[in-house]
Amino acid sequence: MHIETKAIHIGRSVDRTTGAVSIPLHTSTTFHRGADGAFPSGFEYSRDANPTRNAFEAAMASLEEGSTALAFSSGMAAITAVFEGHATAGRIVVPDDMYFGIRSLIEETDIGRRFEFVAVDMRDLDRLRAAVTDAPTGLVWIETPSNPLIRVVDIRAVCQIAHEAGALAIVDSTWATPVLQRPLALGADAVMHSATKYIGGHSDLMAGVVVVPEGSQLERPLRMIQRHKGSVAAPFDCWLALRGLQTLPLRMRAHCEGAQKVAEALAAHPDVEEVLFPGLPDDPGHALAQRQMNGYGAMLSFVIRGGAEGAMGVASRLKLVTRATSLGGTHTLIEHRASVEGPRTMAPAGLLRLSVGLEHPQDIIDDLTQALNGLG
Ligand SMILES: Cc1ncc(COP(=O)(O)O)c(C=O)c1O
Structure with a gap:
């Protein structure tokens, strides 16, 4: 299926109870339990899973050609979840030109104290190789094109260097969207978007999303962070994002x-x-x-x-x-x-x-x- 078709259909179908073609917005925080104690709809409580959020996650997983997507309350919540969920402490290598909010996250919250952050120009692969090999490195964060210098970084080459050093490589693909760039196909371990931007597309929602491939070691920690730390994307934001995706x-x-x-x-x-x-x-x-x-x-x-x-x-x-x-x-x-x-x-x-x-x-x-x- 082509991306134009996926963007309209994946995660959505005609509503069985009403025949509605446009996906309903499910704002209920809680779901009916059967007499036997089970949840016949599969939903229990919206922080764990919500039908509108599930639909957005399914759509994003498909567009990025990944297996699972996890939607957070903002791009920064998604980034924080990735830093916290990547399992190894130690070094995180980031680009020297990157979204300024990440620099603020590092400098002004506990994230900066829990990991050692090293910033390099990732167009210089020798400097990157040195940064990932001279100390145990858990994660390489890629942003391409970058903000605000609009640099293009070689995703395939950076992923290879990260993997040789035993690190995960994750791409902030917010500026490219799944329409212009597919980081998972180039070897990335996850792709992250601020859905606040092009995915929503109308400057009226705030959400973040991470997509991982089949068998990802990140999937469970990210799901647990989303569920238990609670920075979930709101149903209305997911509904708006689904609407935005159709014309992405x-x-x-x-x-x-x-x-x-x-x-x-x-x-x-x-x-x-x-x-x-x-x-x-x-x-x-x-x-x-x-x-x-x-x-x-x-x-x-x-x-x-x-x-x-x-x-x-x-x-x-x-x-x-x-x-x-x-x-x-x-x-x-x-x-x-x-x-x-x-x-x-x-x-x-x-x-x-x-x-x-x-x-x-x-x-x-x-x-x-x-x-x-x-x-x-
Ligand atoms: C490339 C990039 N990544 C992440 C973010 C953070 O996203 P949010 O504002 O949804 O938290 C932004 C916001 O401008 C961004 O431009």
């Missing part, structure tokens, strides 16, 4: 087409020093993205002449493009990452990160151009 393949195609046009227009503007986007032929990640992905995604960063002041000025003059954090929704969003991330940021001062939405690409380009032309 279509949306990703349109997102990618729009981003390519916007990136090319920005690259041609004299006040833009650099555009970071693997869809551009001279981008360092271009060839790898061509091999590894089915499209270049819709996240791009661009560096503006005039540093932070220039970038803030451009952002302030935008009329259509919305100044807001997050990504993956219908609205094009822009953010000055250095001011969000503070002094430890990898983002150059003049960098603006853009999540290209689903407006007409020419309208996005026109707005960016008028804002850039005001640089003076």
Whole structure:
């Protein structure tokens, strides 16, 4: 079955009691017990399992070509569960350019005290090999494309290096979605998404999901963390995510087409020093993205002449493009990452990160151009 069809059908069927074609939303926290003490529906209590969450998990497992998915209350809850559930203490190797929330998780919670985190540029495979071999390493965390420098990392090569060192390799594939990238097929031990982004697709839900292959050593610990620590995805969020999934393949195609046009227009503007986007032929990640992905995604960063002041000025003059954090929704969003991330940021001062939405690409380009032309 093709991904467009799976995205609509897997995990869902016509409701047997009502004939409803759209999947019902099950908000009940508790389920009827039979006179014999058993649970005839298979459901007992929603923290353990919920029909709407099960449907979302089944859909995600299928889209990622995995065996089991586990849905959490946010992407960060899913990431925390993976760090806690990977069984070995010791070193976790993370990319130096990664979603800033993980850096905050490490620096500001007990997670950073329980494991030794080492950050490397995972495009440098020799440095990665050194990082996983000079101390016992349990986990290698991959994020590709990365945030905010839009680097592309070789999933197959990194997984191989991790496995040779006895470590698990897990991919945050939020920016690529299962439409553009299949980490499990490239050797990853699990794939994680912030479903808050493209999977939901409309900036109106918060959830995270981890998909594991058949026989995964992670499945049971993750299920126990989900169930007993309780950071489960809410039924309504799962229902919205299921709705979002139905148009995910279509949306990703349109997102990618729009981003390519916007990136090319920005690259041609004299006040833009650099555009970071693997869809551009001279981008360092271009060839790898061509091999590894089915499209270049819709996240791009661009560096503006005039540093932070220039970038803030451009952002302030935008009329259509919305100044807001997050990504993956219908609205094009822009953010000055250095001011969000503070002094430890990898983002150059003049960098603006853009999540290209689903407006007409020419309208996005026109707005960016008028804002850039005001640089003076
Ligand atoms: C790549 C990536 N991973 C994880 C997360 C965290 O997800 P959430 O905000 O759903 O907790 C984000 C959020 O922006 C992200 O961009």
